[in-house]
Amino acid sequence: MNPRAFSRRQFLTRTALAAAAGALPAGLAAPISAPAAPRWGRTAQAGRLLDTSTEDASAVRPIDFADVDIEDAFWRPKMLKVATVTLQACIEQTERKSGRIRNFEKAARRTGETHEGIYYDDSDVYKALEAMAYSLKTHPDPALEAKADEWIDKVAAAQLPDGYLNTYFTLRGLDRRWTDMEKHEDYCAGHLIEAAVAYYQTTGKRKLLDVAIRLADHIDDTFRVPNRHWVSGHEEIELALVKLYHLTGNDRYLKLADWYLDQRGRGFGRGVIWTEAEKYGPAYCQDVVPVKQQSKITGHAVRAMYLYTGVADVAAITHDTAYLEAMRTVWEDVVYRNMYLTGGIGSSGANEGFTRDYDLPNTQAYCETCASVGMVFWNQRMALLTGDSKYVDVLERTLYNGALDGLSLSGDRFFYGNPLAALNEEGSGRREWFGTACCPANISRLVASLGSYIYAADAHNLWINLYVGSRTRIAAAGGPIDLRVNTRYPLDGKINITVSAARPIRHTLRLRIPGWARDQAVPGDLYRFDPRQDSAAVQIQVNGKPIRFREEHGYAVLDRVWAPQDVAEINLPMPIRTVRARAEVKANESCIALQRGPVVYCVEAPDNSGNAWNLLVTDGSNFATKETHVLDEQIIALEGRANALVPRGATVEPVPTSVTAIPYYTWANRASTDMQVWLPTRIHSVKINT
Amino acid sequence: MNPRAFSRRQFLTRTALAAAAGALPAGLAAPISAPAAPRWGRTAQAGRLLDTSTEDASAVRPIDFADVDIEDAFWRPKMLKVATVTLQACIEQTERKSGRIRNFEKAARRTGETHEGIYYDDSDVYKALEAMAYSLKTHPDPALEAKADEWIDKVAAAQLPDGYLNTYFTLRGLDRRWTDMEKHEDYCAGHLIEAAVAYYQTTGKRKLLDVAIRLADHIDDTFRVPNRHWVSGHEEIELALVKLYHLTGNDRYLKLADWYLDQRGRGFGRGVIWTEAEKYGPAYCQDVVPVKQQSKITGHAVRAMYLYTGVADVAAITHDTAYLEAMRTVWEDVVYRNMYLTGGIGSSGANEGFTRDYDLPNTQAYCETCASVGMVFWNQRMALLTGDSKYVDVLERTLYNGALDGLSLSGDRFFYGNPLAALNEEGSGRREWFGTACCPANISRLVASLGSYIYAADAHNLWINLYVGSRTRIAAAGGPIDLRVNTRYPLDGKINITVSAARPIRHTLRLRIPGWARDQAVPGDLYRFDPRQDSAAVQIQVNGKPIRFREEHGYAVLDRVWAPQDVAEINLPMPIRTVRARAEVKANESCIALQRGPVVYCVEAPDNSGNAWNLLVTDGSNFATKETHVLDEQIIALEGRANALVPRGATVEPVPTSVTAIPYYTWANRASTDMQVWLPTRIHSVKINT
DSSP: OOHHHHHHHHHHHHHHHHHHTTSSOHHHHSOOOTTSOOOOTTOOOTTOSSOGGGOOTTOOEEOOGGGEEEOOTTHHHHHHHIIIIIHHHHHIIIIISSSHHHHHHHHHHTSOOOOOSOTTTHHHHHHHHHHHHHHHHHSOOHHHHHHHHHHHHHHHHHOOTTSOOOHHHHHHOGGGTTSBGGGOHHHHHHHHHHHHHHHHHHHOOOHHHHHHHHHHHHHIIIIITTTOOOOOSSOOHHHHHHHHHHHHOOHHHHHHHHHHHHHTTSOOOTTOBOHHHHHHOGGGGTOSSOGGGOOSOOSBHHHHHHHHHHHHHHHHHHOOHHHHHHHHHHHHHHHHHSBOTTSOBOOBTTTTBOOSTTOOOSTTOOOBHHHHHHHHHHHHHHHHHHOOHHHHHHHHHIIIIIIGGGBOTTSSOBOSBOOSEEOOOTTOSOBSOOSSOHHHHHHHHHHHTGGGGTEEEOSSEEEEOSOOOEEEEEEETTEEEEEEEEEOTTSSOEEEEEEEESSOEEEEEEEEOOGGGGTOSSTTSSEEEOOOSSOOOOEEEETTEEOOOEEETTEEEEEEEEOTTEEEEEEOOOOEEEEEEOTTOGGGTTEEEEEETTEEEEEEGGGTTTOSSSEEOOSSTTOEEEEEEETTEEEEEEEEEEEEEEEETTEEEEEEEEEEEEEGGGTTSSSSOOEESSEESSOSEEEEEO | OOHHHHHHHHHHHHHHHHHHTTSSOHHHHSOOOTTSOOOOTTOOOTTOSSOGGGOOTTOOEEOOGGGEEEOOTTHHHHHHHIIIIIHHHHHHHHHTSSSHHHHHHHHHHTSOOOOOSOTTTHHHHHHHHHHHHHHHHHSOOHHHHHHHHHHHHHHHHTOOTTSOOOHHHHHHOGGGTTSBGGGOHHHHHHHHHHHHHHHHHHHOOOHHHHHHHHHHHHHIIIIITTTOOOOOSSOOHHHHHHHHHHHHOOHHHHHHHHHHHHHTTSOOOTTOBOHHHHHHOGGGGTOSSOGGGOOSOOSBHHHHHHHHHHHHHHHHHHOOHHHHHHHHHHHHHHHHHSBOTTSOBOOBTTTTBOOSTTOOOSTTOOOBHHHHHHHHHHHHHHHHHHOOHHHHHHHHHIIIIIIGGGBOTTSSOBOSBOOSEEOOOTTOSOBSOOSSOHHHHHHHHHHHTGGGGTEEEOSSEEEEOSOOSEEEEEEETTEEEEEEEEEOTTSSOEEEEEEEESSOEEEEEEEEOOGGGGTOSSTTSSEEEOOOSSOOOOEEEETTEEOOOEEETTEEEEEEEEOTTEEEEEEOOOOEEEEEEOTTOGGGTTEEEEEETTEEEEEEGGGTTTOSSSEEOOSSTTOEEEEEEETTEEEEEEEEEEEEEEEETTEEEEEEEEEEEEEGGGTTSSSSOOEESSEESSOSEEEEEO
16 A cells, blocks of 8 residues: 555545535535546556556555654644744745735736736745745644735736746747746746645645646646747656646656756757856856766756656655666765755855855855755655665755755744854845745645655655654554654654554564764765764664664664564763864865764854854864753753954964853854854964954 | 047058058958048037037146057056057957857857857957057057957848847847847947947948947847837946947937936836846846936946946036036945045955945955956046046046056956955966956056056147156147157156147146145045154255146146257155054954055065064155065065064064065966055954964
8 A cells, every 4th residue: 555645545535525624615625526526646547648557565664644643842843933923924024025015916816917026926926825835734723814815816816827837938928938948937837836836735725836837837848848949947847747647647747857867958949038048158057068978066056956856756756767877976976075064955045055066155156945855855865765865864954054044033034045154244134035035935845745855665665764752643554643753853863653553564664874873974975073072873663672773774673573563762872073174275284073863053242252263173072061051942051162363562462261152043042153164273374353 | 630630640650551552451441431420529519419609629638558658667568568468358258269259250140159158258259359449559469369359250241130139149049139238238238339349440341340339239229219218237338339429429328328327226026027127136236226316336346347437427427417416426425434445445255345334345346356446447447537636546546556556467367356464365366368258358448548647638638647658749829749658667657748839839737736745645534644754844946946836627737838859847745654544444454554656555464474464554654665576577676674473383472573565456477375454553352364
């Protein structure tokens, strides 16, 4: 039995019950009508693109956010903040402080009014809708759902009879639609599709899904069917189309996704404009060579992440080895040579993306929040494709550091870029909003959909990838098993997993042993830990008794018959680790960083006499943990000793001082201040600040 | 008699002579045929736009590069380097290393080939042609002229029968021409017009001029005549059209320039796209309110400078007081609150332009070379409009510092941005070329046309604005006067002016007394000099005898009967000045800078034990001059004493040391190194570099 089909049915049952109880209009709650019935997973079907004989019943699938209840002390408050604060800010900015919703209203009226804002602004509406959809699962909110429905009505009203939907061209002149690849028409369409799929998943309402299907059909008819060359100027639609394929079972969306991938790296001909590729060169848009020949990470980081996520999605279905090989090589290029310790990527603001290998400046680090969100997407797909936990290691690093840093603890301030060092300059702190507002809704939808990244399953195995307090139900061969994970992670590394089934059932639990718990900072050793002082090992107990376990692909394998209320416990020692970068990373020469569990630390001025740049540390071995808070966020701070160079008239003097490091994601919440992740262990020179 | 008419006739005579001698094809050397005969200055003519009754015979006009021979020890080598090195690099990059010339060849063939590069690339060809034109005056070079003629043939062949000329749209699809205001079609047209005017001025050849006239007519017919709303997305054509008007006397070009100015700040309606304005908002393109209501400097700095230059050009003819008042207010906003000490403008790379008042970071200073070139343009126009030397003060500051810094001493390396402080980071130095290659040709055309910025004249007065060794001839009431300026400026402040006429002639010489020689660092006191230690005053002698002189608008007025071979000498004391910024400029708090004459200094690592950031100075009073070289550039260095904070194990110690400062424009010629213009006088904190 297919666990996705199970969980889908479970979900539909809940939806139908809600409809019956009057919570939802019954008509909207109905599943998609046959023959385009929603099909989760990769069930074989006549007329499908795939040679279904190759379908692998044991392939790994994520358990979806809709089937996971988050109870976690770390994440649940953040999800609630997204639901109650961040999404309200998104709504305020989208409806009142910008013309984003007005554009849909104007497009629906078709009376010649002017478009407000930027050509990609529609996508922010869709991304906010997607985040609302995920959030409604964790935090049902009739007012929020009513707002989403109101927006969806406006979106639907703006769609043209032929399925086209883009307020920019509807208002600026439809004669120019589909003439400039930069103009994000397919990018916006992709976000619409993602929102539609998510909203249908949560609410069972299909109005937005129908809009998305009509638009996807329009695009398919415009490009793939006549095979009119076209490249998505900002990738995104590829991964969205795979979602639509999985939901509807209609293989034209999979074919269209694959067709989009195949268009890249073939040049673009007469009669087409592609502004950004012209300005920055085709590498900016990953368009130098066909995707299957790509081996280097280039250009705009968000574009790259969305592309490779889509590639992995298609490859997971088509098993195209050329795609798989390209993904492997490009991934190594990212992780081995071009990733920050925070899991952030894209060091340069000039192209919002990649430069040359090992060019990882700290103050200048761009590390766009959206690129980190994309890293989470891509690494999830790579993990599912390969079953290798190294991808989850990268995912987790990015999630807890580079991505989470994009959202303030208060939920209503954002970073677009996430540098690893900062000088206290006016206006450099977190911002309320951005003209190009991709990041706030992006981090919102990631946090709100966290449930999708915790578990994966096939018919015989359950993978636990992230340790997040939560419940889910899986379909084992012998019947359903309920799982409940209890943990203070990442505050400590003790995780309890209660396995509940009606009767004893044989099933394999695969518990991820993070790279950091195996003394590997990152795959490829761009960053390395200093040797540990202690010798604590990863331990697993079942029902209180230590067990021996074997390890496969970075997972502890617990293959056993689970009795009702069995409790597995994994204990991941979390010593403070000193991190050093490869010598090739000039920016981190003679520096150390601190990490504990998945959390990367920084030194920020408010905890350190107003200065984060004058501290000379040794090797990090004198740091100790201290449980405390940053605002209302419970954290483990690290306290150690250092020499501070303190002004004395015309010189400075070394003053022994205590140093406090806090989790990187918590910085810039108390003020716009100095901060450093990488701390100097020697003085090459000093810069005098006035 | 109108001195411009005189010098024009003089030029035409030279051209005609050259043609008669066979140096030029006679047909091309002919002046423009009547009734569109070229008309310099603002001679009244029936049917002109102007109410010619208001024409002011005494209005100030610049003496043109074509009528000035540069002999200067500082500038002439730079002009020769532009002629022999920089322009060769431009040609190499334009012809071989990019598709810029190929685009014209393809457009001429009309066989459906693809455009290479960016939509504004045509402008680089035109700007290089303009620089070649100026350079051919200073440094005649048949091979360079042949290359220019070859390019001009290719440009002409690419023009469409209706006059339209833009390789991007010709190759990408003419159905989309004039639909996106961002696409620089009028910007490219403006640069074509400027090149055509310059090439006609130097060579008398009119092929490119005819192309430019056809294109200008096409634009006029497309927009102004039917009054179809259109805004120049990147201003430039306005100032170019005024040049075309001055050359041809055809008032439709003046009307078109004025019409372009009048289009701004009126919104843009349905059916038009304007990508950059949408992305960055209308302030980016100076399009928030109509030009006559503008009072704040906003947005993209180069756009702003070109716009206001065009406004001043139109206002000089139409005497529109609303334009004049807007210019005055915007200029004060630039100079009083938003200009670097180097005369550079546009502090932010994000919008390549202006941010908020006093936001003038040093390391992050964008200060695009092209914006400095535009500052020179605009301030020249403002000086001519008003006769006030404060505009020349700003022009000179920008010319000798922010602009000249864009060109390496070798002539083949360039800065796009010109920061006032730099950390030695790999790849941060001068570059061979840029994808967007506006800056190299822009600084080339400025240096090659330096002759146009030295003198201005009306019927009774000669203004000497810049002190550059040179010769020119002016038309005085009693006959021509030959002038020869001899000076080592800016190495010292002694300037000899030999006045030669066949017989004694009464004429007024107006010698600029720079603001820096009157203890004013900049108009508006954004920067101030510390009080001087000495009391040396500006002195003027005629034929060796000191004279008393009166000062008007910042000029020493020498109104006398000039005998043959009279020599006037002005002596501008050049003490080292300590500069401080207003407290509002947080970036320069507790810092000083050094200036001598018009030259701003910096401290660069190669002269200072490899470090420019660890030096604590006092007040600059202990600095002394030393004549020396940077590579083969003769300079006056400044040497003083400071405390260097030098690493000693886990701390730093203050070490008394000598400090050498060099002219800012000479930095980054020996290595990619640390540099600072603003030097700390106290230690607030230190940053440890590893």
